[in-house]
Amino acid sequence: MPQTFANETLIALGAQPEELFMLSLQKMEQQTLFIPDNDAEEIETDLVIVGGGPAGLSAGIYASRSGLKTVVLERNILGGQVALTPMVENYPGLTQIGGKKLVEILVSHALEYVHIFQGEEVLTVSPGRPLTITTNRRRFITRAMLLATGATHKHLGVPGESRLSGRGVSYCTTCDGPLFAGQKVVMVGGGDSAVTEALHLKNIGADVTVIHWTDKLDAQDVLAKQLKNSGIPILFNTVVKEISGEKSVESVTVLNTRTNETKKIETAGVFIAVGYLPSVDLADKIGVAKTPQGFIQQENYRTSVPGIYAAGDVVGGFNQIVTASGHGAEAALTIFRDLLNEPKA
Amino acid sequence: MATPHDHPEESSQKEIKTQLQQMFKKMPEEIPVVLFARPGKNDVFADAARQALQYFAQLTDKIVFREFDLDHKQAKKWKVSHSPTLLIAPEKYAIRWLGAPVGEEGRIFLEAILYVGFGQTGISDASRKVLDQIKDKRHIKLFVSPSCPTAPPRR
Ligand SMILES: Cc1cc2nc3c(=O)[nH]c(=O)nc-3n(C[C@H](O)[C@H](O)[C@H](O)COP(=O)(O)OP(=O)(O)OC[C@H]3O[C@@H](n4cnc5c(N)ncnc54)[C@H](O)[C@@H]3O)c2cc1C
Numbered sequence: 429m430p431q432t433f434a435n436e437t438l439i440a441l442g443a444q445p446e447e448l449f450m451l452s453l454q455k456m457e458q459q460t461l462f463i464p465d466n467d468a469e470e471i472e473t474d475l476v477i478v479g480g481g482p483a484g485l486s487a488g489i490y491a492s493r494s495g496l497k498t499v500v501l502e503r504n505i506l507g508g509q510v511a512l513t514p515m516v517e518n519y520p521g522l523t524q525i526g527g528k529k530l531v532e533i534l535v536s537h538a539l540e541y542v543h544i545f546q547g548e549e550v551l552t553v554s555p556g557r558p559l560t561i562t563t564n565r566r567r568f569i570t571r572a573m574l575l576a577t578g579a580t581h582k583h584l585g586v587p588g589e590s591r592l593s594g595r596g597v598s599y600c601t602t603c604d605g606p607l608f609a610g611q612k613v614v615m616v617g618g619g620d621s622a623v624t625e626a627l628h629l630k631n632i633g634a635d636v637t638v639i640h641w642t643d644k645l646d647a648q649d650v651l652a653k654q655l656k657n658s659g660i661p662i663l664f665n666t667v668v669k670e671i672s673g674e675k676s677v678e679s680v681t682v683l684n685t686r687t688n689e690t691k692k693i694e695t696a697g698v699f700i701a702v703g704y705l706p707s708v709d710l711a712d713k714i715g716v717a718k719t720p721q722g723f724i725q726q727e728n729y730r731t732s733v734p735g736i737y738a739a740g741d742v743v744g745g746f747n748q749i750v751t752a753s754g755h756g757a758e759a760a761l762t763i764f765r766d767l768l769n770e771p772k773a
Numbered sequence: 774m775a776t777p778h779d780h781p782e783e784s785s786q787k788e789i790k791t792q793l794q795q796m797f798k799k800m801p802e803e804i805p806v807v808l809f810a811r812p813g814k815n816d817v818f819a820d821a822a823r824q825a826l827q828y829f830a831q832l833t834d835k836i837v838f839r840e841f842d843l844d845h846k847q848a849k850k851w852k853v854s855h856s857p858t859l860l861i862a863p864e865k866y867a868i869r870w871l872g873a874p875v876g877e878e879g880r881i882f883l884e885a886i887l888y889v890g891f892g893q894t895g896i897s898d899a900s901r902k903v904l905d906q907i908k909d910k911r912h913i914k915l916f917v918s919p920s921c922p923t924a925p926p927r928r
Contacts, residue, residue: 433914446896450903453911464899 476570481508483740484576485538486756492541494764503549507531514602514628579704579741588671596677601625609633613697622701623647638662729759797833800890811843814856821873
């Protein structure tokens with residue numbers, strides 16, 4: 429198999445299509461997806477999907493296959509939270525797959541149908557039909573818009589957290605876990621993500637302890653059992669009070685809420701997975717109605733603003749890849765039907 | 774690395790020869806190709822490289838083929854220390870080939886010669902845009918094992 433090195437770094441294993449090779453050469457790392465650049469200043473389309481996670485990508489496939497001209501805008505990395513997921517074991521049809529691999533599959537599939545504009549953030553949305561959307565790079569004139577902006581991790585809000593973020597404090601084991609092989613780390617949280625990530629940390633050779641604020645894990649039974657069987661110690665009824673360290677994390681101060689005892693645990697890493705916040709900055713800008721919990725309010729994926737729809741984690745629900753994909757597909761079909769009944773702009 | 778071997782197919786060889794001659798004729802640029810070799814060092818590959826280049830050179834006067842020993846000052850100038858090494862148009866490009874262009878790789882070598890000869894690579898606009906974004910140097914090394922040209926193509 430041909431192997432290509434650039435400046436002594438392996439950038440391609442096996443033959444690659446030309447564009448992909450150039451991209452690998454630019455990024456100095458093997459790339460698997462090539463998304464052609466587009467420098468049009470104005471693009472007219474039927475549907476603009478905001479967010480390149482599973483909801484947005486699935487919606488793109490369905491909308492496009494229904495005959496709607498569709499684009500997907502993603503301000504950050506494609507795949508959304510899936511790109512941060514070490515291992516996915518509950519996406520039907522795929523027994524076990526790495527998050528990054530699943531993103532690759534989803535994005536490649538979506539690229540068969542839609543244009544994806546990565547690194548583009550929506551700045552303004554002018555209401556009316558059609559809607560005019562401006563991003564940091566261009567303007568879109570569109571008949572409808574789908575908000576599939578997902579969710580992000582919550583912060584603990586304790587001293588040291590933001591100062592040491594990226595210096596031992598992390599919200600992504602896939603990204604940073606391997607740096608901590610052979611070292612002591614703590615995983616804060618007790619839900620699905622925290623448990624999955626704790627198992628992942630153990631797997632890559634980190635000496636991990638779980639810190640959870642109540643006396644029972646919130647994770648699915650299968651995961652909770654896996655954690656138990658793994659022998660990973662769990663500190664129940666424990667909250668983090670402070671993260672300390674000079675240049676990088678050296679310890680966490682924790683409080684046992686039952687005994688009121690405070691102690692310092694030496695650790696090189698603090699991984700945090702304590703829940704989600706829906707990404708509603710754009711929704712707020714547009715002024716769509718939200719639920720009391722802060723999610724975008726919707727009925728059959730229609731928001732309070734005509735022409736604007738929402739799907740995926742940003743509308744709440746079960747926060748799963750398969751449910752986000754399902755939302756995306758249903759939203760796309762709803763939009764298709766609505767637009768059928770509307771005169772073309 | 775595999776040993777060089779041929780699959781002679783007389784009539785098609787003749788055809789290829791004429792095709793190559795026509796192609797070379799159209800090339801606007803002359804291409805110096807330099808072989809550095811030292812007797813006793815990888816002779817099989819050095820011989821194969823020499824033969825391949827002599828074959829191309831007798832088809833056209835556009836390919837100017839020269840050979841030097843590893844001791845020659847030219848070797849020092851181009852920092853060549855491996856026998857055999859082929860340099861393609863070294864005054865203009867930094868392209869070097871270690872080993873022999875045989876088997877499937879012979880075709881790749883020929884492609885390189887043609888790109889240099891025509892002064893263009895035919896890469897797509899999309900690729901060009903990516904390349905435009907690379908601001909610092911990239912030293913590319915590609916490692917392959919020559920395979921039999923009649924083997925099924927690999928991806
Ligand atoms: C660590 C971790 C592990 C997980 N493990 C699993 C698992 O094993 N199985 C499972 O089913 N689920 C898992 N999940 C949950 C699952 O990943 C999410 O439910 C799913 O990704 C939600 O999809 P989404 O498309 O709604 O949103 P997201 O995946 O959050 O994607 C939203 C995208 O929108 C983009 N965006 C936001 N705002 C804008 C804007 N204004 N302009 C442009 N783009 C914007 C974001 O950058 C993001 O890429 C996990 C999540 C995490 C964090």
